[in-house]
Amino acid sequence: MRLYIFICILMLSGCSFFKHKQEPVPALKTLLNELSFYKLDNQKRLHAGDLLEHSLWTHYAATALLEDKSPWVADYTFTERDKELLSLAGLLHDIGKAGRSELLSGTHPKLQYRIALNDGGIATKITYTSDHEEHVQVGFDYLAELFFPIGQAPQFFSSRSQPISFQPLFTQLNVTLEEQKLVAILVGMHYSFGKIVRGDLTFDQFLHEIKHYAHFVRYNNVDEHLLRLAVLVQVADVTGMSYVEPRPTWLLQTPDACPPSHQNVPSAYDRFGYNTQRPITIFHQLLAYFKNQKTFKRS
Helix, strand or coil: CHHHHHHHHHHHCCCCCCCCCCCCCHHHHHHHHHHCCEEECCCCCCCCCCHHHHHHHHHHHHHHHHHCCCHHHCCCCCCHHHHHHHHHHHHHCCHHHCCCHHHHHCCCCCCCCEEEECCCCCEEEEEECCCCCHHHHHHHHHHCHHHCCCCCCCCEECCCCCEECCHHHHHHCCCCHHHHHHHHHHHHCCCHHHHHHHCCCCHHHHHHHHHHHHHHCCCCCCCHHHHHHHHHHHHHHHHCCCCCCCCCCCCCCCCCCCCCCCCCCCCHHHHCCCCCCHHHHHHHHHHHHHHHHHHHHHC
């Protein structure tokens, strides 16, 4: 009876014990906070959100591709862990746009962050412009830090110019070394299928890129499974250029609403033709080409 009364008092008092919001792991909270500083230059705007919003929307889009049985996955079975790792790669896919020491210091030959400071000299906003494809390699390098010679790995720098390693994030999320390699490869490949769709990359070039990244991190399973995930992370990226409804995920179990920062930005999914059958047809042609290449090499 006493226990029942105690529980009733707690519920009536609005005790946070019953309203507890499950927080992301500390390293993820740190990373999301860092991404929140970055604001995309309004010129040539392709995204409805800034870096944090776009990263979260891509994370949700990657999750939705597998949970909602998208046509992109209709003919294949992925595991729950595949969904988790794909969604992690979605969250991290544009990490190479942030934390770049040469853009913070102004030593890059063409690009530079515009940093707004408060009265205490602390950064409050970092405006960045599109670097086309540089961020793809930078993001891969951040996540592949363990495979560089000692002291040569590119480092992610915080808004206070302090180096941040991604190893605490992987450790706190129980991501194994083999899974780290996979996530790094997906981040490195997140631009590539879109280039095929635009006619800027051949199937052979795509396969060369994925093998190059896999070789660098000593990942041996360059197979259909990896190829499919490399395509899906790009589809999630295009989807996440516009608002994507938040949903509980393994990283963010009680997500906040993440509305667009910028209105009247056309849907990239529609603009790039992903609302038609053509990209899926190209995807299946790529799969068939890959399988034929494997068969030819065995024969």
